[in-house]
Amino acid sequence: MTRYDLALIGFGGVNRALAELIAERGDTLEAELGFGLRVVAITDLRAGSLVCTDGGAIDLAPLLAVAPGELDFSGLAGGSPDPRNEWVIREAPADIVAEATFTNPADGEPALSHVRWAIEAGKHVCTTNKGPVALHGRALQELARRHGVCFEFEGTVMSGTPVLRTARRMFGGLAVHGFEGVMNGTSNYVLGRVESGLSFADAVAEAQALGYAEADPTADIEGHDVQLKVMILANEVLGADLRRADVPCTGLSALTADDVRRAAAEGLRWKLVGSAARRPDGTVEARVAPVALPAEHPLAGVCGPVNAVAFHTDLLGAVTVAGPGAGRVETAYALLSDVLAVHERTANLAGAELLQEAGRG
Numbered sequence: 001m002t003r004y005d006l007a008l009i010g011f012g013g014v015n016r017a018l019a020e021l022i023a024e025r026g027d028t029l030e031a032e033l034g035f036g037l038r039v040v041a042i043t044d045l046r047a048g049s050l051v052c053t054d055g056g057a058i059d060l061a062p063l064l065a066v067a068p069g070e071l072d073f074s075g076l077a078g079g080s081p082d083p084r085n086e087w088v089i090r091e092a093p094a095d096i097v098a099e100a101t102f103t104n105p106a107d108g109e110p111a112l113s114h115v116r117w118a119i120e121a122g123k124h125v126c127t128t129n130k131g132p133v134a135l136h137g138r139a140l141q142e143l144a145r146r147h148g149v150c151f152e153f154e155g156t157v158m159s160g161t162p163v164l165r166t167a168r169r170m171f172g173g174l175a176v177h178g179f180e181g182v183m184n185g186t187s188n189y190v191l192g193r194v195e196s197g198l199s200f201a202d203a204v205a206e207a208q209a210l211g212y213a214e215a216d217p218t219a220d221i222e223g224h225d226v227q228l229k230v231m232i233l234a235n236e237v238l239g240a241d242l243r244r245a246d247v248p249c250t251g252l253s254a255l256t257a258d259d260v261r262r263a264a265a266e267g268l269r270w271k272l273v274g275s276a277a278r279r280p281d282g283t284v285e286a287r288v289a290p291v292a293l294p295a296e297h298p299l300a301g302v303c304g305p306v307n308a309v310a311f312h313t314d315l316l317g318a319v320t321v322a323g324p325g326a327g328r329v330e331t332a333y334a335l336l337s338d339v340l341a342v343h344e345r346t347a348n349l350a351g352a353e354l355l356q357e358a359g360r361g
Contacts, residue, residue: 002347003036004339005057007094007123009085009114010101011044013328014128014155016068018098018335023060029336035343041092043083045101047071050079051092085110089117096124096342098335103131105224112136119143119151126338128155128331134228135244137235150342155334157229158183158307161323162337167237167311175314176237178277178284183229185305185325186213186220187252187272192303194260195269200252212305212326222251223272223288230274230286233309238276240284250289268292269300277312 006022008015021029022037030036038057043049050073052058063071073079089097097118103111108131115132118125119140127133132140133153144151157163167176182188189212193203204221207213219225227249234240252272260270271293276286293300298310298320307325310318324330 001030001036002034002343003038004095004343005038005040005093006339007041007043007088007092007097008039009043009089009097009099011042011047011071012068012100014100014331014335015042015098016064017328017332018100019060020064021329021332021336023064033340033343037339040094041088042073043085043088044071044073045083048073048079048081049084049088050076051088052078053093055093085114086117089114089123090121094123096126096339098339099125099127099129100331100335101129103129105131105134105219105228108132108135115140115151116143119147119149122147122149124150124152124342126152126335126342128153128334130156130225130228130232134231134235137232138241150345152338152341153232154337154341155331156232158309158321158323158325159327160330160333160337161307161321161325162334163233163309163321164236165337165341166321167233171311171313171319174316177312177314178275179233179237179309179311180273180275180299181226181229181233181307181309182271182299182302183274183307183309183325184220184223184226184272185307186217187223187226188302188306189213189304190221190252191260191270191272194257195264197261199257200255222253223249223274224251226272226274226288230276230288233274234276234284234286237311238278238284240276240286242276242284242286247286247288249287252290255290263292267295269295271299271302273299 041051074081099114111129112132115125133156154164186207189207190203227247230247231242234242270290273291274288276284278284298318302308305326308322310320
């Protein structure tokens with residue numbers, strides 16, 4: 001049975017949820033997916049680093065029994081108070097690096113360096129970080145190709161909902177002309193609560209209390225999060241090469257509560273929409289902006305933390321993919337789906353090499 005050893009870079013909500021899946025459902029996943037998973041290294045900004053170098057795996061149960069803010073790896077065998085991200089990524093005996101740390105949307109760091117170190121070390125890498133993919137996706141994919149490893153990032157657009165793989169694998173034979181998406185649950189939740197009568201400030205505060213919005217909600221409310229997602233989708237699905245300057249971004253501060261409620265009274269619903277479309281000359285234009293959508297629009301009924309993308313195709317018209325756009329377990333599932341993609345690719349390559357060997361024999 002094939003087995004993959006993982007290094008978890010960042011042990012916050014997402015990678016911790018992935019560790020829970022492995023600890024609680026490892027045997028079932030192995031039977032269903034055809035491969036086993038072990039964690040051999042973990043780094044965390046507060047807890048430090050933990051690396052198993054004796055050929056075994058980290059016992060996850062006692063780590064998961066400790067509250068996240070109370071973890072301390074320094075007293076454990078193979079532990080250190082220092083995260084040592086570069087050393088762990090390059091030197092730990094892992095096959096796959098699961099990268100789920102904080103990232104700066106302006107330059108993609110530190111996740112960008114984490115991804116590069118993993119690829120340069122000859123390790124497959126899966127990330128949930130939008131920054132490296134949106135800002136440096138082409139270069140990272142080329143680097144991975146040269147090193148013969150996989151670079152997977154399904155969770156960067158719609159968390160566990162497989163919008164990228166749906167477009168890549170299921171749209172064969174279709175010409176995709178563009179897309180429109182509601183791709184930020186926080187802004188969507190806020191708009192819904194303003195429709196219900198709250199002020200923008202109260203709606204944002206409620207979203208923060210429920211855990212939908214960060215302490216600084218600017219990236220969500222002003223559309224910067226959606227901007228990066230539009231870049232990833234347009235570059236991957238439409239073959240564009242967009243930079244942030246190519247995607248004008250207008251956030252919810254352009255609206256008033258009266259705008260939202262007046263539109264609702266007229267049968268329209270304001271949504272923060274990220275969109276891209278192919279021009280007649282083949283180039284791609286994109287933007288992020290609030291749009292008042294009619295009730296019949298495929299995105300008008302998308303509510304709360306749900307996300308959706310409507311792809312515009314030549315033969316099927318609008319094809320809409322909808323599902324959870326956030327959540328620690330949902331995003332951990334995206335990493336698991338990335339590992340499955342790594343397995344499928346490596347299995348296919350191994351099969352092709354066996355066929356070549358048989359042909360030479």
